[in-house]
Amino acid sequence: MRVTTIFFVIAALLMLSETQAEVVLPRVLGHNMVLQRDKPVCIWGTAVAGEKVSVTFSVQRKETIADVAGKWQVLLDPMNASSEGREMIIAGSNTIKLENILVGEVWLCSGQSNMEFTMRKSSKMKRPDVAGQNPVDELQYAKNPSIRIFQVNRKELIKPDSLHRGWSIARDSALRVFSAPAYFFAKELYSRLHVPVGVISSAVPGSAIEPWIPAEAFNDHAFFINYKVQNDPGKFYTPMIHPLVPFAIKGFLWYQGETNCFLNERIEYTHKMEALIGRWRSDWNDKDLPFYYVQIAPFKYSESKDNKVTLNKESLPEFREAQAAALKIPNTAMIITTDLADNLSDIHPSYKWEVGRRLALLALARDYGFKEIVSTGPVYHGMKIKGNKIELSFSSVGGGLVSKDGKTLSDFLIAGKDKKFVPAQAEIKGNKVVVSSNAVNSPADVRFAWVETAQPNLYNKEGLPAQPFRTDNILINQFKPDSKK
Incomplete structure (x- = not known):
C-alpha cells in the first residue's frame, strides 16, 4: 500500500508539474480576435519560470523567456489592417494555435x-x-x-x-x-x-x-x-x-x-x-x-x-x-x-x-480623418444681451441650425438677475438663436432643456440634437482637470 501510495503521489506531482509548465494565455487572446492595427501588439501569458516562448503571426516571429514569476510577453510590430483570417502560434513546452485572426480597429x-x-x-x-x-x-x-x-x-x-x-x-x-x-x-x-x-x-x-x-x-x-x-x-x-x-x-x-x-x-x-x-x-x-x-x-x-x-x-x-x-x-x-x-x-x-x-x-x-463629418449637435458657445433679448451663439452648427420638426423652438427658459426663469420665445437667426419673453424686460440668463423630461427640437442640419446648457453655468467653471492625469 505504501509503494502504491508513493507511486500515485509521484504521478500527481508529475502531472501538476506538466500542467504548470504549460504556456497559458489570458482569455482575451483567442480564436477570431481582432488585433489593433498600426500599434505594437502585446501577446502575453504565463509559463514555467525560465521557459522559452515564441509567438509567430504572419511574417513575424518573436521570442522571450518567462520571468521568475512565470510571466512573459512579446510585442508584435505594428501591422496594416487585414481581413485575411490568419493563424497565430504560441509555442513553449506546449503549442497553442489560434485561428482566424484579423487586424483592424x-x-x-x-x-x-x-x-x-x-x-x-x-x-x-x-x-x-x-x-x-x-x-x-x-x-x-x-x-x-x-x-x-x-x-x-x-x-x-x-x-x-x-x-x-x-x-x-x-x-x-x-x-x-x-x-x-x-x-x-x-x-x-x-x-x-x-x-x-x-x-x-x-x-x-x-x-x-x-x-x-x-x-x-x-x-x-x-x-x-x-x-x-x-x-x-x-x-x-x-x-x-x-x-x-x-x-x-x-x-x-x-x-x-x-x-x-x-x-x-x-x-x-x-x-x-x-x-x-x-x-x-x-x-x-x-x-x-x-x-x-x-x-x-x-x-x-x-x-x-x-x-x-x-x-x-x-x-x-x-x-x-x-x-x-x-x-x-x-x-x-x-x-x-x-x-x-x-x-x-x-x-x-x-x-x-x-x-x-x-x-x-x-x-x-x-x-480616422473624416473631417467632413459633423460629429456633434450644436453646443452653446456664448451670449450677448441685446436690449430685452439674448442672442446665443453655438459651435458645431454644421450646415446650420434648424428646428427638427419645423415648429417653434422648444425648451428655452429666460430670467433676469432675479433668477426667476420663465418659458421663452426662441427664434433661429442665421447660426444664432435669439431668446426673449414679454415677462422679462432685462434678461440675464438662458437655460435650455433644463428639466428631466425635455426633448427639444433644436438641431443642426445633420440631424444631431443640441446639448442642454445654462448660461449661468457655475459647475463647469469649477472643474479644472488635473494636468497630470
Whole structure:
C-alpha cells in the first residue's frame, strides 16, 4: 500500500508539474480576435519560470523567456489592417494555435445597463420609421465576418480558457447577447473604414462609476483626499478591466451615469470620470487614448420610488452638466441623447442603433480623418444681451441650425438677475438663436432643456440634437482637470 501510495503521489506531482509548465494565455487572446492595427501588439501569458516562448503571426516571429514569476510577453510590430483570417502560434513546452485572426480597429466598451443592453432586447424595440433595412431587424442581417465581438464575463475573464473561444463573429447567438451600442458602433465604423473592427463589451447593469476605478486611483487624486468614496471602488475594475491590459486598443466607449444621477451627484462625478479616464489610459500606457461617452437620456428621475436621495426635475440637467464638464479632459467627446427616449418612465432608451452610430461619428471625425463629418449637435458657445433679448451663439452648427420638426423652438427658459426663469420665445437667426419673453424686460440668463423630461427640437442640419446648457453655468467653471492625469 505504501509503494502504491508513493507511486500515485509521484504521478500527481508529475502531472501538476506538466500542467504548470504549460504556456497559458489570458482569455482575451483567442480564436477570431481582432488585433489593433498600426500599434505594437502585446501577446502575453504565463509559463514555467525560465521557459522559452515564441509567438509567430504572419511574417513575424518573436521570442522571450518567462520571468521568475512565470510571466512573459512579446510585442508584435505594428501591422496594416487585414481581413485575411490568419493563424497565430504560441509555442513553449506546449503549442497553442489560434485561428482566424484579423487586424483592424479595436474598442473597449464599458458602463452600466445601457451599454450592456443586448441585441436581443434591441430586436424587440419599437420599429422606427426608416427607409430600407430596419435596425430592429439587424439580427437577421448581421453576417459580416469582419466584425468581431468579445463579451466580458465578470466571473470568467481572470480564468484561462484552454479552448480560446472568447471572441466570436458578430452574428447569431453570440450577437444576440452582445451590447447593441457596441455592435452598431462597430457596424458604422466598418461601413466607413472597410477594415475589421473588434469590440469588447465589459458592462454591468446598475453599476455606479466607482466600481470601475481601483481604490488607489482615488487615493492619487487630489479631489478625493477629503472625500469618502463609496460604491465598492474596484469591484468591477479588478475582474473586468485589468485582465484586458495590455491588449492593444484604439480607444474607449463609456455609457454610464444613471446610477450616480440617482445619488444626486454633481462635480464629484466629473472628478470620478477624470480618475477613471486617467487610470485606464495609464493602464494602457497611452495618455491620449480617445474616450467617448454618452450623456444620459431623459427620464423621470424625480418620480422614481426607489431614490436614496430626494431629486427634483432639475437633478438630471445638473448631472448632465457634470458629464459635460468632463469634456475639459483632453481627447474626450460626448454624444447627446435627448431625442432617443420614447418612454420617459423607462431608463433604457430604445434607439441603441443611433447611440452606436453617433459614437462612431465621433471616432470617424476625430480619429480616422473624416473631417467632413459633423460629429456633434450644436453646443452653446456664448451670449450677448441685446436690449430685452439674448442672442446665443453655438459651435458645431454644421450646415446650420434648424428646428427638427419645423415648429417653434422648444425648451428655452429666460430670467433676469432675479433668477426667476420663465418659458421663452426662441427664434433661429442665421447660426444664432435669439431668446426673449414679454415677462422679462432685462434678461440675464438662458437655460435650455433644463428639466428631466425635455426633448427639444433644436438641431443642426445633420440631424444631431443640441446639448442642454445654462448660461449661468457655475459647475463647469469649477472643474479644472488635473494636468497630470
